[in-house]
Amino acid sequence: MTEDHPTHIDPSAEFRARARIRDRADYEARHQESLVDPEGFWRRELAGLLGDWQQVRTGELPHPRWFVGARLNVSERCLDRHLDTPLRHKAALIWEGEPEGPQGQVETRTLTYFELHREVVRFAGALAALGVGSGDRVIIYMGMVPEAIVAMLACVRLGAVHSVVFGGFAAEALSSRILDCGARAVITQDGAWRRGTVLAMKSVVDKALESAPVDHVVVLRRIGETLPVTMQSGRDLWWDDAVDLRDPTRGGAAVQVDGEHPLFILYTSGSTGKPKGVLHSCAGYLAGVYLTTREAFDLRPEDLLWCTADIGWITGHSYVVYGPLANGASILIYEGAPNAPDPGRFWRIIERHGVSILYTAPTAIRAFMRWGDQWPGKSDLASLRLLGSVGEPIGPEAWHWYHRTIGGGRCPIVDTWWQTETGSMMLTTLPGAVAAKPGSTGLPLFGVDVAVVRADGSDCAPDETGLLVVRRPWPSMLRTIYGNEERFIAGYFAPMPGFYFTGDSARIDADGYVTVLGRVDDVLNVAGHRIGTAEIEAAVGTHPAVAESAAVGRPDDLKGQALVVFVTLRMGQTADAGLREAIRAQVAHEVGKFARPDEIRFTDALPKTRSGKIMRRFLKEIAAGKATTGDTSTLEDLGVLAALRAGNAEE
Numbered sequence: 108m109t110e111d112h113p114t115h116i117d118p119s120a121e122f123r124a125r126a127r128i129r130d131r132a133d134y135e136a137r138h139q140e141s142l143v144d145p146e147g148f149w150r151r152e153l154a155g156l157l158g159d160w161q162q163v164r165t166g167e168l169p170h171p172r173w174f175v176g177a178r179l180n181v182s183e184r185c186l187d188r189h190l191d192t193p194l195r196h197k198a199a200l201i202w203e204g205e206p207e208g209p210q211g212q213v214e215t216r217t218l219t220y221f222e223l224h225r226e227v228v229r230f231a232g233a234l235a236a237l238g239v240g241s242g243d244r245v246i247i248y249m250g251m252v253p254e255a256i257v258a259m260l261a262c263v264r265l266g267a268v269h270s271v272v273f274g275g276f277a278a279e280a281l282s283s284r285i286l287d288c289g290a291r292a293v294i295t296q297d298g299a300w301r302r303g304t305v306l307a308m309k310s311v312v313d314k315a316l317e318s319a320p321v322d323h324v325v326v327l328r329r330i331g332e333t334l335p336v337t338m339q340s341g342r343d344l345w346w347d348d349a350v351d352l353r354d355p356t357r358g359g360a361a362v363q364v365d366g367e368h369p370l371f372i373l374y375t376s377g378s379t380g381k382p383k384g385v386l387h388s389c390a391g392y393l394a395g396v397y398l399t400t401r402e403a404f405d406l407r408p409e410d411l412l413w414c415t416a417d418i419g420w421i422t423g424h425s426y427v428v429y430g431p432l433a434n435g436a437s438i439l440i441y442e443g444a445p446n447a448p449d450p451g452r453f454w455r456i457i458e459r460h461g462v463s464i465l466y467t468a469p470t471a472i473r474a475f476m477r478w479g480d481q482w483p484g485k486s487d488l489a490s491l492r493l494l495g496s497v498g499e500p501i502g503p504e505a506w507h508w509y510h511r512t513i514g515g516g517r518c519p520i521v522d523t524w525w526q527t528e529t530g531s532m533m534l535t536t537l538p539g540a541v542a543a544k545p546g547s548t549g550l551p552l553f554g555v556d557v558a559v560v561r562a563d564g565s566d567c568a569p570d571e572t573g574l575l576v577v578r579r580p581w582p583s584m585l586r587t588i589y590g591n592e593e594r595f596i597a598g599y600f601a602p603m604p605g606f607y608f609t610g611d612s613a614r615i616d617a618d619g620y621v622t623v624l625g626r627v628d629d630v631l632n633v634a635g636h637r638i639g640t641a642e643i644e645a646a647v648g649t650h651p652a653v654a655e656s657a658a659v660g661r662p663d664d665l666k667g668q669a670l671v672v673f674v675t676l677r678m679g680q681t682a683d684a685g686l687r688e689a690i691r692a693q694v695a696h697e698v699g700k701f702a703r704p705d706e707i708r709f710t711d712a713l714p715k716t717r718s719g720k721i722m723r724r725f726l727k728e729i730a731a732g733k734a735t736t737g738d739t740s741t742l743e744d745l746g747v748l749a750a751l752r753a754g755n756a757e758e
């Protein structure tokens with residue numbers, strides 16, 4: 108399908124008239140100010156969010172300190188702060204469970220700021236009674252239920268550091284995270300609804316704890332009698348019983364911490380087998396998510412914001428929880444799958460609750476396109492006024508479909524580029540200020556100084572492809588890799604001295620718009636999930652039949668990238684369909700079902716350089732069905748390439 112689409116889409120006059128920032132000159136003046144006078148800029152824009160602080164920043168990359176002198180508690184800044192304002196009884200969150208009856212009967216819950224605060228204080232009291240205190244690490248392994256957010260904020264209230272592990276991760280992946288951060292407690296639920304079936308969660312935790320013991324497990328009852336769970340006495344407690352243990356008079360008081368105190372650890376995939384624990388700190392992170400939520404979504408008090416990301420990913424942390432709550436916004440959270448019980452679910456949710464801002468991922472948008480226009484066509488989407496996209500490039504095709512079919516042609520789309528490490532959005536087009544250019548994310552947000560550079564660090568010319576770097580510290584940047592400062596430096600600061608290295612390639616047009624092209628490292632983006640090739644290879648390698656493997660990405664219409672693994676077998680093993688399935692199951696077991704390879708290709712040998720490095724470039728081309736090109740003189744065994752190519756021709 109090739110249609111003639113406009114390359115620039117300006118905000119409508121109506122949108123612009125009400126927007127916070129209405130033209131490019133205003134955006135540029137403020138962006139400039141944020142770089143030359145950060146002290147004045149942040150003091151004005153944050154308007155007391157962080158309480159008092161003395162100095163906006165000391166130190167340079169890689170170790171800045173932001174908002175020096177701030178003492179705060181992020182849960183108070185997100186909750187208590189609103190209680191003596193008109194927001195007291197405003198909905199903080201509206202939740203909808205997955206099961207849905209034929210007449211649209213659903214379970215919903217609304218928690219006002221008053222109610223959410225009460226729940227957080229009570230649960231913080233429960234954790235305190237279990238001995239959780241400032242600096243302790245707590246793992247949260249839950250689905251999209253309100254208590255997951257209560258658990259996050261309760262940890263923060265005590266100065267404890269949460270690490271949310273996405274509910275799709277398997278026991279092995281969970282135990283390695285528990286061990287890496289040295290967690291004292293795990294908060295989980297009996298099970299979760301997912302696409303019409305119940306996913307057991309507590310039993311996964313039990314399995315993980317066999318190799319990674321913790322002192323306490325708190326279990327929320329979401330499913331009930333139909334899902335029996337085993338409770339280990341002395342270790343496991345039901346959520347309600349834990350809450351009863353607290354001292355109701357003083358349990359759960361907010362602990363004031365330094366602005367640089369750790370807020371959370373979130374594990375993400377890098378280019379080695381072991382996931383890295385990205386550490387964010389309190390004041391800078393909160394400042395970043397607060398400002399970007401307000402400006403990129405052009406937030407209004409009456410908005411209902413639905414960020415569809417799971418809280419197990421950074422997008423869920425920043426734009427389901429911390430950014431919106433710091434702004435006193437109302438958020439929608441939905442427990443289940445977009446196609447449960449049918450592909451119209453998202454659009455019914457928008458109609459039912461009056462969602463005004465929808466923030467989702469290109470992989471979801473492409474799935475909706477494939478399911479067909481009849482599904483959104485059944486619901487009234489008039490409440491929407493702004494759309495957002497994140498996670499991978501949204502190509503013009505999906506952009507225009509989203510704009511027309513979901514946004515009715517009236518809603519601006521903000522394509523936001525950022526990373527787990529950046530904490531908050533870095534690039535977008537402020538919706539009332541500048542035109543969107545489908546395919547390109549846009550311009551730097553406040554305090555953000557990016558460049559596209561050549562391998563030698565010099566600036567690229569307009570439209571020249573290079574490496575995307577950040578040239579100065581920004582408040583919500585990661586502070587380190589938990590327990591691995593060396594990896595922090597090696598991964599982000601050694602590749603491009605003086606700069607933060609994003610791992611992405613990009614180009615900047617004459618107008619200053621940045622187009623992000625994709626990762627240059629061994630990190631894949633499969634259906635919006637970041638997957639390290641080395642992590643997959645490590646998982647594949649645990650299968651006894653496997654000698655060696657190499658994972659690469661192949662372009663995929665739906666998932667962005669599909670995961671292809673080339674496998675060589677040990678002597679005496681036979682490559683057949685059964686083994687293929689067994690290897691896929693092994694990855695599901697080690698990492699999680701979402702990381703299962705789309706394709707396993709057996710080969711006699713992998714193409715390597717003389718020093719033994721796998722030549723992924725060739726494998727990528729082969730996986731994509733292209734003929735290999737370029738210099739092959741460094742191949743150790745040319746026959747390998749020929750064999751791989753021949754294998755390709757057969758399929």
Ligand code: WT7
Pocket residue numbers: 375421422496497498499500501522523524525526527528548609610611623624625626632636637
């Ligand atoms: C990588 C970060 C933080 C959002 C969720 C993903 C890619 C993210 C975009 C975008 C093009 C994008 C980059 C980045 N990415 N957003 N709008 N356009 N690419 O977070 O798992 O840390 O992955 O996602 O490659 O480096 P993540």
